[in-house]
Amino acid sequence: WQIVEVDGIKRIEKTFHFDNFAHALAFTNAVGALAEEQDHHPQLVTEWGQVKVAFWTHAVGGLHQNDFIMAAKTEAAFAQAEGRKTS
């Protein structure tokens, strides 16, 4: 995960790689389901073979503990994801 600043707001983001579009989109859905459970929603940039996941906390205009909890859950989901590429 990297901390980046977009429009003056810090966020954590990471790009996850997959072997095709369908597996990337399935991961987007898996992270989306976690986000709904936790009521903390990422930005998910889905493309052929990759998903960039970004978390930040609107209410504080930056990073909060919840963002790091969601990052950990996202990693756990990736470890189970079909078609993941770790190289």
Added chain:
Amino acid sequence: WQIVEVDGIKRIEKTFHFDNFAHALAFTNAVGALAEEQDHHPQLVTEWGQVKVAFWTHAVGGLHQNDFIMAAKTEAAFAQAEGRKTS
């Protein structure tokens, strides 16, 4: 739809609005299914209440007829989408 240039490559993009995260993600999946059918894949930026859809053609480093066909199909999908906001 707007034509924008990212890293020197022209793309067409449009942001679609929804009443929550789940409906935004459902639209992402609808566009993803169209993309798989046509074997022409967008970048889909899913957030709470919105999806930004971008098409471009890697092979020509810019825009091709397929991008505009997919844009039209995306519009048609939005017209059927649950929880869409048109204002």
